[in-house]
Amino acid sequence: MRFLVVDDSATMRRIIVNSLDRVGYPDVVEADDGQTALAKFAEGGISFIITDWNMPNMSGLDFARAVRARADGAAVPILMVTTRSAREDILAAVDAGVNNYVLKPFTPPVLKEKIDAVLSVGAAA
Amino acid sequence: MSQLTIDDAIAAFVACEPGDEAARRRLRERCWVLVSNKQLDAQARTALADAVAVLDEPARFKGELEAAAMEEVRRHLEIAVDRVECGASAMSEPEPTAAPAAAPVAAAAPAEAPATLTIPADADRALIEDFLAEAREYLETAEAALLQLESNPGDAEAINDVFRAFHTIKGTSSFLGLEAVAGFAHHAEDMLDRVRGAELAFAGVVPDLALRAVDVLKVLIAAVPAALAGGAPALPAEYAALGLALSNPEQHGAAAAAVRPEVAAIEEAPSVPIIGRTAEHVVPGAPSAGAAAHAAPTADPLVKVRTDKLDRLVEMVGELVIAEAILMQDAVVRDAANHGLAQKVRHADKIVRELQDLSLGLRMVPLKGAITKLQRVVRDLAARSGKQIAFEVSGEETEVDRTLVDLLADPLLHMVRNAVDHGIEPPSERLKAGKPAMGTVRLEAMQAGDRVLVKLHDDGRGLQREKILRKAIEKGIIQSGDTMSDAEVFELIWAPGFSTAEAVTEVSGRGVGMDVVRRNLTAMRGRTVIASTPGQGSTFTIELPLTLAITDGMLVRVGAERFIVPTARIQRCFRPEPSAVHTVQGRGEMVHTGGEVLPLFRLHRALRVVGAQEAITDGILMVVGDGDRRVAILVDELLGQQQVVAKPLGEAVGRVRGLTGGAILGDGRVGLILDVDELVEAHRSRGTGAETAEAAA
């Protein structure tokens, strides 16, 4: 199962990739903004996206919308990992089509819990 | 060999309060039995016959006449007593059976005591059954009085209650030929008589002996049906030793206490039918009569009615209400031309409504029966675990539907056991924590609107989050509790498999897990709430509707169908803004309202109703459920509140998920009653609740 981790902070990417590795998902592709991420997604093979919100060039929100607009991106799980905590922001993310939302800072168990939750809902549907 | 004596007639006379018809009947029966006793002095029998004659004239006991009539009965009884006493002293060789009650009926040594409970071949079954019900009531009263005496040993009235129970059971069982019961009751009566006469202090081993006597009598009474069925049930192990101890507490009491089986009473308790479980039931003659808390059951004019008859009555009244509602809606009746008819129907309507209220009231019984038993459980559990616990009860007179009293027994037992075993700390630990050594377990029952609240509070250590989590993980109920709130962690104790049947059996005698208890409660539209503060204790709250027969409902329209939503489950209704709805990936629609988000539940989709509103802004959202188990239900229209008589869906339809039953509405059509919890549950597990239940109408 290949993950796409999108964040402009190299530190955050390292931490997310590291956490993913620990909870059993070692296969990860990285991108540092929405545009790069969209290109990586278009290459195919991505089965789970974890994205930041605030990024230069293309924000995570626009990235999520762009993925959802693609025929091959309608069903891919998107988890947003961000510091944006306002309720309107969370609702905007929902409307953009993200499957779950984790606020920074997070712990690996929380990350795993959200990934599991998204995957289990997907499996049941 | 033991028979009814003149003393039993006197006791029955003493028990007669003005207006107490049942007590008078008991007196009349005893007198009559004595009249037919050929061994009794002839003049005494004549006097007793005179008393019966007076008692047989109901007209003489009406209102103010009663006092004079009773005075006449008293005079006849006096003559009879005089005759029996002088006859006994005059005769050089008195008939042993004519001896007064004071003579030892079963003074036999323990070795000679009967080993089984037998019933004479010619026994009157109907009378015995009556006796069993009566004996259970007396024993309940006696037990309550004994517990009362623990805190107030000088309460003469309570001592009388206990005495009366033993005395009456002795008299009647002896009359019915239940020798084993009569013999034992006699010993118990003797001891209480000595307490009553200040000859023996209600202290030391005495209270304990009295309580154990109640237990043994309960076991004996419970064994009678088996004996009636032709069996010969063995007497309780304690029977002989306790009988001896009762007849001579000063000498044998301590020895009996020493051999006392430690948990026998606890294990036996559940097998003893308690008020809520007996086949028959006491119904207060008048609503206020039940309030006379302390008096013996004989003090209120009571009528025994079989519960199945009572249930049938309530059910029939329900049918009547519906039939009448249909009639009211009939075009002929509503036609203004039929003015006279309409008036008559309206009059009938008024009577039917009153009848409905009345019949529902008939099934209401005080919670006391279920609570009395708990006092005993607390006492025994505390003694066993070396804890000091004060059990405070308030609101035990709160009345609820009979079926709900039964339903409460298990959860209450679990809650109490939990509070005593896990809540209250040992005295040393309490002192260390700066609390009084004696812990308090407080049970409060109260009525709040059309709901009954039963709260059990303990001032112990509180629920231990870590301990519950560890156990839940151990049992495989959850993987990790890191992200769970306290409330969610506490909820785990209701999870299937959390409390093992083994642990539960110890007290309740039934292998019923907490999950079953909880499910039963939910099925009866009840719910549970747990609150706990570390170090300060926990409060368990059970909330139940007052009655199951009537539901206060909100009538709603979805397409052409109408449904009833129990009003108690509706938190609020509102017309949503289109921007309030957000579709969450993999979860479905959510409504954002007042700072919270609730799953949106389109009722017409779940119940496959066609022609309903699709646009959220054209409908109404109803917030139902509690806590994080709430959903916003979309319906087309609110049609108003009304009381409905809930009826189970017919056999043909069977159990439908999401519906609790149906009710016939004013126009004669059926409205289905929604099961809010099931709908919420289905929605939670399915995500969208797309195919929960099918409209059965």
Place this chain on the structure above:
Amino acid sequence: MATQVQTHEDVLHATDTALRLVNQALGDLGTADSLAKIAAPMAEKGAHGSGSLLSLASTLLRAYAEVAALLDRIKQSRGIIQEAQDAHLTQMNQKLNAVTSATEHAASGILDGLDRAIAVVAELEQEAAESQDMVRHARYTALREELYGVMTYVQFQDITSQQLGYAAAVIGDTEKRLEQLSGIFQPFAADVTAVSGTVPHSAPKHFDPNAVADKTDSQAFADSLFGR
């Protein structure tokens, strides 16, 4: 609140108009007509009585003097504003950027160190397992978990850098505004334009102004939306 900051001409024009209105009002006081107009509401209030018309005139004159003095002072303070802009703000912005890159550097260093430490611990763990020393093995496992835990705390860097980014943007914006403000009072500056009032306006925005460490409520809100 997209308020428009007026150009210096607008401001000067408005002030001039206001002063002229005051002058006119003072001149009008002399005519009986306007005296009656002003006196009527004042008499109703009964606050000062008709005799205080003269005090009204003196109040307005004093206000006139105050406004004139204020305008004068603002013109003088232009120099101070320019100084603040040049020296302090620019410097502060540079400092913030330095701190941000320093934390980035530090975080990266911490992560590198952790990576190396974890690798060493993993090696020791392996050795302990091979030598069947379960106690030591358990200890190394615990230590490795601890190091992983530390790693997740390095997220603070991302949060602080977003906060610093926000602070830097606010300072940058303030700088622009001050520049504009000083322009207003520069009598012959021609190139002054109106600026948008949103704070901060620099795009693209790749920081979260509300990035903080404690957001339990918000996570709970998200959880209630997405379910558990």
